[in-house]
Structure formats: C-alpha cells, structure tokens
Amino acid sequence: MNKEYIASAYQKLQASICDGLEKLDGKSTFSSDKWDRTEGGGGITNTIVNGNIIEKGGVAFSAVYGPVSDPMKKQLGMSDGDFFATGISIVIHPKNPHVPIIHMNVRYFELSDGTYWFGGGIDLTPHYVVRENAVIFHQQLQTICKSFDDSFYTKHKAWADDYFYIPHRGESRGIGGIFFDHLSESNTTLSKDRLFEYCTKLASSFVSIYSQQVSFGKDNFFNEEELKWRNLRRGRYVEFNLVHDRGTKFGLYSGGRTESILMSMPPLAHWEYDYNPSKGSKEEETLEILKSKVDWI
Amino acid sequence: MNKEYIASAYQKLQASICDGLEKLDGKSTFSSDKWDRTEGGGGITNTIVNGNIIEKGGVAFSAVYGPVSDPMKKQLGMSDGDFFATGISIVIHPKNPHVPIIHMNVRYFELSDGTYWFGGGIDLTPHYVVRENAVIFHQQLQTICKSFDDSFYTKHKAWADDYFYIPHRGESRGIGGIFFDHLSESNTTLSKDRLFEYCTKLASSFVSIYSQQVSFGKDNFFNEEELKWRNLRRGRYVEFNLVHDRGTKFGLYSGGRTESILMSMPPLAHWEYDYNPSKGSKEEETLEILKSKVDWI
Numbered sequence: 001m002n003k004e005y006i007a008s009a010y011q012k013l014q015a016s017i018c019d020g021l022e023k024l025d026g027k028s029t030f031s032s033d034k035w036d037r038t039e040g041g042g043g044i045t046n047t048i049v050n051g052n053i054i055e056k057g058g059v060a061f062s063a064v065y066g067p068v069s070d071p072m073k074k075q076l077g078m079s080d081g082d083f084f085a086t087g088i089s090i091v092i093h094p095k096n097p098h099v100p101i102i103h104m105n106v107r108y109f110e111l112s113d114g115t116y117w118f119g120g121g122i123d124l125t126p127h128y129v130v131r132e133n134a135v136i137f138h139q140q141l142q143t144i145c146k147s148f149d150d151s152f153y154t155k156h157k158a159w160a161d162d163y164f165y166i167p168h169r170g171e172s173r174g175i176g177g178i179f180f181d182h183l184s185e186s187n188t189t190l191s192k193d194r195l196f197e198y199c200t201k202l203a204s205s206f207v208s209i210y211s212q213q214v215s216f217g218k219d220n221f222f223n224e225e226e227l228k229w230r231n232l233r234r235g236r237y238v239e240f241n242l243v244h245d246r247g248t249k250f251g252l253y254s255g256g257r258t259e260s261i262l263m264s265m266p267p268l269a270h271w272e273y274d275y276n277p278s279k280g281s282k283e284e285e286t287l288e289i290l291k292s293k294v295d296w297i
Numbered sequence: 298m299n300k301e302y303i304a305s306a307y308q309k310l311q312a313s314i315c316d317g318l319e320k321l322d323g324k325s326t327f328s329s330d331k332w333d334r335t336e337g338g339g340g341i342t343n344t345i346v347n348g349n350i351i352e353k354g355g356v357a358f359s360a361v362y363g364p365v366s367d368p369m370k371k372q373l374g375m376s377d378g379d380f381f382a383t384g385i386s387i388v389i390h391p392k393n394p395h396v397p398i399i400h401m402n403v404r405y406f407e408l409s410d411g412t413y414w415f416g417g418g419i420d421l422t423p424h425y426v427v428r429e430n431a432v433i434f435h436q437q438l439q440t441i442c443k444s445f446d447d448s449f450y451t452k453h454k455a456w457a458d459d460y461f462y463i464p465h466r467g468e469s470r471g472i473g474g475i476f477f478d479h480l481s482e483s484n485t486t487l488s489k490d491r492l493f494e495y496c497t498k499l500a501s502s503f504v505s506i507y508s509q510q511v512s513f514g515k516d517n518f519f520n521e522e523e524l525k526w527r528n529l530r531r532g533r534y535v536e537f538n539l540v541h542d543r544g545t546k547f548g549l550y551s552g553g554r555t556e557s558i559l560m561s562m563p564p565l566a567h568w569e570y571d572y573n574p575s576k577g578s579k580e581e582e583t584l585e586i587l588k589s590k591v592d593w594i
Contacts, residue, residue, distance in 0.1 A: 047570040168549040242539035243549055252465040259571045271562035273344040
C-alpha cells in the first residue's frame, strides 16, 4: 500500500461522502474546484451552500508533495528531504441551530526518509448540546475505535478534548469526539494497513454518523433568539479555528491554499460584547457543559 | 510626568472620545464595564451597539501592572521585574457599507528597570475605498505627525502598511494610516513629554478625523449586495485580528481579558468560498487597491 494508493482511496471517499451529503441535504449539490499546487500536487475542494440542511459546507481532498519547506522545518521539526501529504477535510455548518456543526479529517504524511504517519478525527459542535445525542455520537466512535484497538477510544477521545479546547474562553469548541496524529506501526499495535483502514473507516462512516445527528434536530422549529445563539457559537468556531487550530495556523502561515483552509469558516458569525445567556436558559445549560469535561459513555 | 499621570490622561481621553462618538452617532450611547485584574490594575471597556452610524463599537481603557509574566518573557523578550501598561483601544464597525471601519490605539509601557515606550496608531478600513477620502485621512495624519517630527509620517505610514498586511490574502486590511511601537527618547528626536503629546494628539483628534470620514458616506444609499460585501470585508477584519494581529494574539495567549480584546470583532461577518467580485465592479476596484501599496499623499 503506497502513497498513491492512499491518495486515490481518499479521493474516492471524498466523492462518496459528497454523494451521501447531497442525498442527506436533498436540495443543494456540491460545486467542485480543482486546483494545482505550484510546488507539486493539488486538490479538489467541493463546497455546498444554501441547502435544506446545510447552509455552508466543504469536503476538501488534497495530495501535495515537494521539498520540505522552511516552515515545516521550523514548526514541524522536519529535516531536509521531500514530503507527501494527502487527506480529506470536512466542515459542515447547518442552517438549523438544533443541528450540530461537524468536522472530520483524515490525513497521511510521508517523508522521503521512509517515515510516515496517519492523523485524523471526527468531532461534533452542537449549538445546543443534547446529552442523549452526544452519547450516541460517542458510542458510534467508540464502536469504530474498538474494532481496531481497545485503547483507541479512550486515548483519542482525551486527545480531542485537549485539542478542541479554547483556552481564552475556558470552554470546549463542542462535545469533542476523537482526534489523533502521528500514528504509525512504531507507536501503535497496528500495522500500516490497519491504521489506513482506521482512517478510511472513519471517513466512510461519516455520512451515516452525521445523518443520524441531523435527523435528531432538522425538523425542530427555531426562532430569532436561537439563530442569534447559533451565530454566536459560530463566532466561537471562528475563534478556535483562527487562534488555536494548529492545522489552520500552519496552513495559513506556511503559504497553504487559503480558500481551501478557510472553507471551514461559517457563512455568518456574530459577536456581542460580553454576551451571557440568561439564568436557567438552554443556552446557559449548553455553555455549562462546554465548560466542563464530560465522559459521555 | 509619571505613569499614573499618563494613565489618568488616557482615561480622560476615553471619556471625551465616547462623548464625541455619542454626539456623532446621535442615537445610541455607550455602556460602561469596569473590570479589575487579579494580578493588578484593571480597566473600563465602553461599548456601543445599534446606533444610527455605529453598528458595534468599543472604546477600551486599561491600566494594568504586576510582575512580568512568563508569556511576556517568552514572547516579548522581557526580564524579571514589574511592568505597568496603560492604553486606549478603539474599533468602530459602522452600519453603512460606505462608512469605513476605524481603529485607534495609544499605549504606554514601563518596566521596573526604568525603560519605557509608547506605541499607537490610527488606521482606516473602508469597505469601499474612495481615493479622495483616503487622501484626506492620510493628510490629516501627516499634519499631526509633522508637528512632532518630520520623519514620523513616512516612517509610521510604512509601519502601518507593513503591520496591517494580511499575508494569507495578499492584501491590506484597509488603506493603512500610521502605526508605531517602542518609541522612547532613546530612539527618536523627541522627549518623553513630546512622545506622550504625540499619542494624546492622536487620541484627541480621533473623533474629528472619524467624523469627517463618516460624513462622506453616512447618507449613501446601500443595497443587499453592498451589505454582503461589507460582511465579507468584516470577515477579513476578523482574519487579520485573530491570525496576524500581534496585540490580539499576545493578549489571548497570555491570559488577557478576552472580552476586552475581542471587543474588536464585528457584529456580523460573512464568509463565502472563493468569492471574487465581478469584473469592473467597485468591489473589484477596492480589492485591487488593497492588493497594492499606495502612497496616498
């Protein structure tokens, strides 16, 4: 299983995820933007807007290669040589405040000295946290993890809790999920093939996992106050992505393709000085959950 | 002229700027939020929303002190000891897309070893750049600079061009203005008193400078397309502030008061994948100006 095989599998997964999301949405379809990278490789950024369910979403695939750049040496501690990186990245901003934002990413990195690693994860950002739905989400991830390694769910759930924390707000971006990076046969019990299957299993489960979360909230009525709260939470999403997300920051600082990186931005975000939800409101309840670490299972 | 005198002058300037902006707006008034800092000092964050002119704005004053923290040592290269920092920071997001966003900041920093410096600046971010208005803005700043030092305008204009550049977009945040930092009697021709006067002159000129810019556009009709463009440009403002602005980043990473730092965020910001204004439109014209460096005078 070489890098071209992995990239090709990711590209096929991108296409099938977009098909699945179009069926889920039932109205809008993806626009496809193919781009080339001057230094080597390129990608396909698929975006969708103004659907029944999805207000703005993106499913991006890329496979890029070339000499290890100065920012990679400086910020990722790499040595001279060539790299190859391929992955899928998804962010969906739904219209209905009762449907959560979702993010999925799988990636593979290889250096010309033969080292390689896999990274990825899925995490959920409900505007309103519903405990039962969060538990179902985490159970599904746990089931996937278990079929690969008994320790993965616990480890990768903790990794997500840590990664998606917003220090300047003292809160989590959402209810977490799983996150992992730099996995290889040298630091796990799995072979390279099995690690690849772990990533593709996550990607191929994405539509079904999200469809279920969508089904819980998509028919809920929502009012102006709930839209305002949705937009405030989207503001937090922007803050996390632009201030803390290591992938976004590295991409922007190192001359990555801005439009593909910032495909994660919401269609509309709102900020209000020192906004505090009223006592006993469901907005306050969500905030309290986001300010604490929860073992969902 | 000691640090308490400077802080007190800045606090008075905050009050008179808020008075002036309320008169300019003619509808909304500022809410005042006084806060204390556990480690020493505090501030007053004045905010205004839903005015005739101003959709969301903030005029913040702070005077904080205490032991030099680890982030200050690490990121600002300071040594052990105590610091004192005071300043005013303003960001105004107007309702009408034909009125520019404005930012003003003056700050004073002192260390227990006796070193001190002043920093500050004013810069303008029109959603639509009107060359004549930009020239007037720069001329006013040049006039102020000239009354202190013949080299200031050229130097501090170039500093602003450099500071407010958004590398990942290849464009400027706006039409610049002046920006300066670490000024003291040791690296300028001016005494400490005169540097202080340079800062207070900028602050006391702020309302009149902005009032003129407001007058150019406030009665212009605007449509949905122009509101969309305004919100897209606000998205760029968010990107600059959260990804590149050194003050914002340092504040958020070092445990500064989040609500006061992020008072600069717009009320509503919009993102659209790979948005390109149509050929020959005034949006395209603005973008072309922002992608080039302009000597306005």
